[in-house]
Amino acid sequence: MSTPDPSPHAAEGSLPGSGGDALAARLRAIVGSDGLLVRDDELFVYECDGLTLEACRPTAVVLPETTAQVAAVVRACRAAGVPFVPRGAGTGLSGGAHPVPGSVVIECSRMKKILAVDAENRTAVVQPGVVNADLSDAIQHLGLFYAPDPSSQLACTIGGNVAENSGGPHTLKYGATTDHVLAVEVVMPDGEILRLGSPTGAASGLDLVGAFVGSEGTLGIATEVTVRLTALPEAIETLLVIFPDVVTACRAVGEVIGTGLVPAAMEILDQRTIAAVEDSVYAAGLPRDAGAVLICELDGAAVSLDPQVERIREIARANQASDVRVAEDETQRAQFWKARKGAFGAMGRLAPDLYVHDAVVPRAKLPEVIAQVCEIADRHRLRLSNVFHAGDGNLHPNISFDRRDEDELGRVIQAGGEILAACVAAGGVITGEHGVGVEKRDYLPLVFSEADLDAMRRLRAAFDPDLVCNPGKAFPTTRFCAESNPKARGYDQVPFE
Template sequence: MISDHILKELESIVGIDRLLRKKEELMVYECDGQTFFKSMPDVVVLPTSRDEVVNIVNICNKYNIPYLARGAGTALSGSAVPIRGGVVIAFARMNSILEVDFDNQRVVVEPYVTAPQITAVASEKGFFYAPDPASYTVSSIGGNIAHNAGGNHCLKYGVTTNHVLGLEMVLPNGDVLELGGKALDPPGYDLVGLMVGSEGTLGIVTKAVVRILRKPPATAVILAIFDSLVDASNTVSEVIAVGKLPAVIEFMDKYAIKAVESGVKACGLPLDAEAILLFEVDGFEDELDVQSEKIIEICKKNHARSVEMAKDPDGMAKLMAGRKAAFGSMGNLAPSYVVDDGTIPRSKLPEVMPIIRKWGEEHGFMIANVFHAGEGNLHPIILYDPRVEGKEQEALKLGLDILKLCLDVGGTITGEHGVGIEKAELMPVQYSKDELKRMLFIKEIFDPKGLCNPGKIFPEKEVKILAS
């Protein structure tokens, strides 16, 4: 509970309209995109400027109140869940594009701007912002930075960290820190890189300088349909191995197809296929044909039932929109899901995909798979009904088992969704004690009081042992 005089202090910063404290106002901030983890904040504030954020953080510091920054709440690991209550700093009102600098190919934004909003202003002169996680129409750049979000196009263009060049941050002691800027490759330690992916545990981003890229002159989409998970999986690494780098390789299995095709974003995918691969190639028109021919040849060699190429913008957009809607379409199959996002070496896909299917069948779960195959970034979506007692826990456990499998084959526990609460217990499996200790040193330097998004990334037990 936060006492009335502290609430008054917060109110003096943001005013009564931007301070939420009633139960029904707070309850909706108790979880993020994955509803498994729930914990209500004591208060939510909606700042409109960096200075307001500084003042809010100072109050939290003064009274030792935990706090966290929240974007659109679309994260999938519980990273925006106020696990110890306290203050949620919701950024929805800081949504301005501050500068579009075409000469340097940079855009400066407030944290609640979305990727398509950046692309909209950049496209005026033929540029775009590359990172495009499935939630990109609604997720905030601040949240994308916190999770180092990837997306369909990260295979060719890289993940968020490759596109963020400067940050303005409010540190846990209330200081404002400017990191990086418009220029490339600043010397010394890469502090921008440290912040990107830190899940809001080292400070709060209030401004970001991002890179925009020239739009490719031409694009084509190839849809390959397979009757076997293994054939589709083999195709992925073979395409990469021949040196063809598509902008996108996305994988959808039969359950992911069923979810999309049952909803409003249906794009005509075959319901009887075991898996489909969606490739996007881009470049100069002539180059597309060369790239595509090779990809089509490899698909056929791996027994693709059919391979089609689309060049018309509407057809391509429909297919890609269907893919992007896959997570949100899961409501067509079940009321809840746990989604994990371990990464594995691409070459392990043929081994891992059938195991995931088998484990789902053994435990009585439908597991839909839709993921960034080019990077081996899996997204097994374990569907369950929360009304059935024990299912939620069982789904979560199965998810963690799949992540352990990813580690066993040389992968990681998360590609882009973050560790959050969900995967914290696997950090000691992924990392050695020495590695974890050094990470916790860094946390200690920035946030000695442990108030800034506490209870995330590192398991509580481990934190105590290492600290002692």
């Protein structure tokens, strides 16, 4: 729809399409014409996020700049009986920011101020639209950084990271977003503004911040986030280890963990990923004949690192590594990481579409599961490449395909389900950092019983009893856009209760 349905019978409070004009006017009064998108060509880009296999156009997109505006927008949506969908940069890969029929998208990208940096206490207060990497850049001169580092950190926002409990390569040592959020100001699904947590990170009573982080935008909208900052390490050593194949590389990683070393990051790139990277602008001089490479980063006190490098060397040699290269300077280190962080971009060259999977297994099970994953892809005649957070057991099997080939698309979906099932059978879970979103909601029963999900629904209902805040995510449900007639189907009938 290009403009809300101007039906003369529309009463305020009815769904968009009937009372949409009234809602649009109210939203415009809150955020101004400049902050409201309703034209088809403007809404087009909001049909999906990084998960592009499904799409659904929202009724409107608002771009608030203050907490008060977010709260007013939420109240206006409530009054109009319209569901709303929070959105950061839209880089999420599980469809956490996918609109539902008739919904209003609340994009926080204009709330991008770093409000305060307290170097002495190592905290910062930021608006949700601050880009992840911008925060670390802004505090680097203080000897500090913001530890969670998703691969999309040049674009993704802190608010989106909070919603998804985002991880990244350095999660292995430093933890995921949840370990770095001290307090959150939340616009609740009823439009009230609530402050959860405390800058000390030890608010008394229930840990509502812990419950909120990673709730995929379903419990409210973070409008201000107090984060913990981390001291830059005194020294860093980055190693590039060359292995004959990916299974062997996984075995070495398991051994490193079992030995009791805690590297800052351990990332594996398989042969196909290496080739893709070397063919792209991210080329880093990786050996094309390697079966797999492991990027292993150690950080901490300078005096501790040499013995650790030596132990990694020993383990690598014992596991058939043909070479261990230690970055000689910051330039070489940056080059190793450029290969890793550019891997997804490089894969864009392989085929029109890329399905980035995300699952976790116990680290000791990595070798057997990665072998299974390769077997599944081969059996379905799919082009698989692996680049993943091996130290956490967090796999990212990536399938290059062409969605116009319906048969291939079907095999991609089928193989994806089999990969998740294999990970769960090995004691793992179906997502380590991308979230459930719409992508994996129907796979949740692989991991959780109805009673488990019901406990989660209790938490949901305490925050959002009417299920209006980012509906259709994080719980099993039927497909939304398959039956996307908002007039025939109220959001309140969404069957996740």
